[in-house]
Amino acid sequence: MSDEPVGERPDEDAVSPPKPGEQLEPKVVDPTSNVASAEPGDAKEAKPLRRPLAVVLTLMAMAVFVTHLGITLVYLSPANLLKKEGGQFADRYMKVLFYQNWHLFSPEPGISTTKFAFRCYPEGGEWGQWHDPLVSLHEDFYKHRVGAYGKLIYVYRDLAIGLKQALGRHQRTCLERYPEDDPQRYLECAPSPMMVQMVDEPSFELAMRFTRTACSALIDPDQQLAAYTFKTLEFFPLKYSEREEGVAAERPWSKVVEIPYPIFEVER
């Protein structure tokens, strides 16, 4: 018969056990009993907070809470009378510390896939094939769902999305300059004439820097890069109707929009 504890028993374990067979109810803890005066040793010194002061403190904190919540609701609401009156103030207030966007694939999810492709021209050689920087990343992304590959894809996908957005901006500005029934507007605002303005875009500069770096790594070490170019491709998914027409068996996409960019010669 052993009376020895199995292990070292700290003082807090020193609660007397019940008599054999006795069944006690689980201890019910009052979650609202989290008051500082309940801390051991504080009870004698603790000064109680008088109720009027407690109410005033709560009302002050609540005023801040309600104001912040109100401004957040105005900021997040669609165009309405409240937004018309206080939208600008709400935008200024929320801009830095409380910026939020909860569209999360809404109202319409982005259904197209925008890709970036580049190719290189080594000195004394010929144009190489088109490269998609995301091919190997996508393979890893499909193999390892727990990891950072999804976020890495965002980095390189943004090369194409940045170009697409910048081009879209320039095209919209261009179209506004022409009457809607003028057929000339579509010729003047096509991607090719826009390239002159695109050169100053940060996304354009980034795409050039990336392609230069990638080409330098791809060509043989004894060769030098003479020229390079890139393009963006936007893949649109198969429509449900196309699925019924059997298009899925022929190609995985509904259509592909390709926007080529100029050829850049490397200066010596």
Next chain:
Amino acid sequence: MTGAPIVFDLRRLTQKLLDWLAGFATHEKHLHAAAVFHKVFFAWLFLHTALLLPYHAEIWAPEAFVQRYPFEPASWLEWVLTLSRHPALEAYYLVFILGQLGALTLGFFGVWPRLMTLVAYLLTMNINSLAGVILDGGNNLAQLVLFFLIFVNTSGKAIALPRWPALRGGLVAVANLAFTMIMVQIALVYFCAGIYKLNGHLWSNGMALYYILQADTYSHPVLHDLIIEWPWLSLIGSYFTVGFQMVFPYLIWSKKTRPWVIAAGVMLHLGISFGMGLFTFGLVMIAMYFAYCTEVTAMSLLRIGGRQPLHIVRYPAAGGRLLTWLRRLDIRRVLVDRRQSGEQGEDTSISVWDPERERSYNGAEALRELLVRPFLAAPLAPLVYASWYLGGLDRLQRRLQGQPQPEVTSQPS
């Protein structure tokens, strides 16, 4: 003079209202829930940065292929929240990242939790400003929650300022309302996303997932083929998503419906994590649900990993070998022998006492507790619980007591 009953009732109502208001400044309503949420959320923040760390040069380095806004020295907020973009500091981005991981580790283990939350917030904002392109809705929510968390007491211990009751009252009121704001903010995410989706044609006709799962970045080849083959899955998934986002902001506040809403949310976000590949987004949304823990659940969660002593009150002599093995597995010394003489006989049943819960367990339940409490036996806990549920521990307990097993009799024909 007592006055009319309505005056009495109004007075009582006023008293109740004042008590309720005063309660915000005297009682920390989410003391344990905040501590649990803080730990889970910090673990997610750590995981998010740690997963990206091997690719730091591609994401945060000055030569990375990401677009960055130039540093604006005129704004004081830029000096606080985007200092990492300062041309003189850009090259030292790893200091911000390692600093964030350090602050998160210290905060997780309860070292200066409020200070560490502030440091983690500032460093997280700085890191996020370096590569806005990798941020998603989860990061957006994390930034907001981290800011509110600065005002919350996440230590798990009540604020103790016995000589400064007014200051304590102010801190408690702010902590209560900041934590409430976190809960409201999470509900707002679903509310807005649900409302916006209702305006979308593809969400209303149930074809949103049909198209989303055809995009390379938000799908998997298996899911791509599945959705083409079975478009009905898109209808079910799209409507489930919109329905969940619409009901979450209402049902999450009721204790009765909360477990169901959270179960549905976990299912949805696991699908987003592994199906769509938005791993960290799905996880952070699940982590957010810990903000809605009740205090009792939060206390149980905080006990996980803590030392839970168990007193052995009675134990049969025949089971000595099992007890010896349990003692060997009990490296944290939670099993305390409290047997009195004469309580180790041949037919003695098992009885244990949990001093923390002030509860005793007898028979198979006692055996279950004995088998799961030793630290090294913990991995077998699911097996032990299953065996207890199916009656296996009952039979083992009878064998230890030396009692004959009940005979299985066939039904008379």
